[in-house]
Amino acid sequence: MDIDFTKYLPIAATTLSATLGYVFGIRTKKNDRLIQFTQENLKEAFSPIFHEMKEMLANSLKPKARELMLDAFFEKYSGTDTPIYKLGDLELLDTFYELNEKYEQFMLSRNEDLWKEIWWELEYILFYKVKEGYRNSTNLLYRESRWQQYVQAKPYWARFYFESMKFLFETVKGINVVTALLVYFSGCFKLLGLGLFPEDFWIFSLMILATSVAASLVLILPNIQYIALTSNSKQSFSRQVMKKLFPKILAKWDGLFIKKDYDSVPKMYEKRFFEEE
Template identity: 35%
Template sequence: MDISKNIITFLPLFISIIAAVIAYFFGQRSKNLDKFYNQTQKSLTEVTSPIYHELKAIKVTNLPEKREKLLQQFFEKYLKESTNIYLIGNRFIIEYFYKLYDKFCEFMRTRNQNDWNEFWLRFEGFFVMIEEEYWKTFEITYSDYKWHQYNMTKNIFFRVWNSVVRFLFVFSKVVVAVTGFLVYLTMYDKIQVFITEKNIFPSNFFNLSLTLLFLSVMFFGVMGIINSYQLAYIQSGESFIRKLIKNKFHGVVKKWDVLWEKILSLPLRNKEIDKIPPMYEKKDIDILSTPTLF
């Protein structure tokens, strides 16, 4: 068949392209990605994790006086000259933190309920951002932890097999991406023929790229099936299927999560939880006794 002959003819070209992509991929991983992982780990251990747990302690505190004291200590800690809050690496979150501090200072000056409400709503938004950042950095830092933990419990033959299967699964993704990009280029080239009457690729190259894309998708599917037994140890956080469903049917997933949370928290149903905790009604305000930041 002509397609078979074309595959053989252009096979060295495809092999060289795929080899170049793989070389670039692993080269970047050994340099830039290693630097990124080091920065992420440092951010998690030195800033994101401490801030997240400090904010969580503030949220669960029921005593208004203690809550206010924890807030003062929190801002004192991360507004020092030696602060390392920059390690979060997210300018929006850092700027939001400074604005949150301004709102807290405003409340400390006025001791007004409206100012407290406005501050706390902003505090809740800041907590959501930090929580998301915390879990993202956690999943990046420990993305391979479960897989290595699982793999190290097997004998040497299973270790080699698991590593090879995982590599081929990742490799199949690269092949699908490369062949998909070739289909896009050849399709664009065919459109250009009608405009400029000139083409870069041979006339039958489009059919060839479609065939290679079909074969690469089959290869990816086979490797996905073979690799399925260890996908649970490779993935971290939400599964791909859940993310896909959540993206298309966000409302349905949200309602399911709310329903599931209610089922899990049946003993707490009769307990009312205020969205905004009560402010600390300090009777005699001694400005000199407040921290120097305020």
């Protein structure tokens, strides 16, 4: 089949320029605001909460010391001047306040079963979410720090080479997304009989997509150092994809294998009601 590529170039060029203009223009302002917000919530919320909880979870703590730390923790972050709202996650906030209510009930009842439930949720739900937010915020702020340190230590010609390869790699990845969308929509419109695109535009889009994917594969090799230095996750690639695309399905899958094992719960402080503080 002979395809006249020249008649499709204006459409493809307009689409690509508009998309790349968004990626490198308007999106930059949103990223700047996100960075500013992340710096604030990491400093004032995620970092202090994460380290306070980590200290509470230490096995070396005695029961009384652990309970006193829990008292101080819930009092600090449930008060009127609490910075906990800066976590910016309603689900995480709900988890904290629900756990706070349970802890208040425990302080009245001193029920050991309730203590075990509170501690399990504290360690495996609240702390897990705080730790995840702490890591994500840190990763967002410092993701490229190792890469920049690596590049800036090179001679000027090497810096130009590495930055050029990075730019091409990221640009081609953006083109992959745009052309994949063009293939999808032009193919759908063709199947539905809609004449929004030229007759064989989807074939042209498919060829461009194949070319850009091939270019991405070629650019992986000169960008190995960039990929390695900007990757901070220890999780497998498949799990990263699932977490990004289908987080709810992944959470349900993990839930099938998570059981509340109270064997590791530290001993409750056997407080006597007339004990002096």
